[in-house]
Each structure stands twice: as C-alpha cells, then as structure tokens.
Amino acid sequence: MTDLTVSADLLRPTAAAPSVPNRDKIQETAKAFEATFISQMLKPMFDGLSTDGLFGGGQAEATWRSFMLDEMAKTTVASGGIGLSGPVMSEMLKMQEGRR
Template identity: 85%
Template sequence: MSDLTVSPDLLRPAAAAPTAPNRDKIEETAKAFEATFISQMLKPMFEGLSTDGLFGGGQGEATWRSFMLDEMAKSTVKAGGIGLSNTVMAEMLKMQEGRQ
C-alpha cells in the first residue's frame, strides 16, 4: 500500500471573500486611479491651446484648466470610463487574496 500525502494547500483555510465595505473601498480606489489616468492623458491635448482671443479665458483659464480636466475625467469614469478601473480592481482583489 502506498503512503498518502496531503498537500499543504489543503490544510490552509480558504481565503475569505472581501467584505462589502472593503470591496467598495477597493472599487472607489480603482475608479480614482482611472480618473487620474484619464486626466493625465487629457493634459497634453490642452497644453498647446491658447487662452487669449475673443472668447478665451486668459490667465484664469490656464490656471484652472487642470481642475477642469480632473472633472472631465471623473465624469468619464462615472459614465463608464475606459475599462481601466475593472482591471485595476481585479488586480487589487487578487493582491488582497494573496495576502490573506
């Protein structure tokens, strides 16, 4: 008769699923990351635009442009985003499961 061996993985308790508040926090963080990414990707598109002219906002527009880009990015994420937050969230959940 052969000896039976038990894998150490079978002795380890199964990783618990993240709790709802923790999962919500991870989702919030992933969406914030996506918004920051989108904002940084939009920034070069607006750097060369002149703020002078008949309907330009002058120095005030140039000063507050980064805030406008941040809000545009947040609105994009709220409307469904570009799919980056789902990937980031999945990786964060994997990392959390590996830690437990």
C-alpha cells in the same frame, strides 16, 4: 477628492474574501486611479491651446485648467470610463486574497 493611497492597507493578504465595505473601497480606489489616468492623458491635448483672444479665458483659464481636466476625467469614469478600473480592481482583489 479620493486619495489613491487609502486602500493600501486593504491589499494585505487575508484568508477570506473581502468584505463589502472593503470591496466598495477598492472599487472607489480603482475608479479614482482610472480618473487620474484619464486626466493625465487629456493634459497634453490642452497644453498647446491659447487662452487669449475674444472668447479665451486668459490667465484664469490656464490656472484652472487642471481642475477642469480632473472633472472631465471623473465624468468620463462615471459614464463608464475606458475600461481601466475593472482590471485594476481585479488585481487589487487578487492581491488582497493573497494569490497571483
């Protein structure tokens, strides 16, 4: 699981362009942000579904649904996402470079 707060120290202004490891970390954080956003957008779609019935998962399905949504979101991001991580990464890089 990626912690979205990890790269907060990477956002301090610096004179030089970000190093490759920092850029990779920023990209990872931007993708984690997009996955979290997608997961939160998917959540209301599943709130009204009943887990009872012949093929329902019962209480276990309701309990583990948030994990399923997180994995669906991560898979969506890995497949190209919805285009949110690119602009987020650009803004993070601008903040790191100290310009607006």
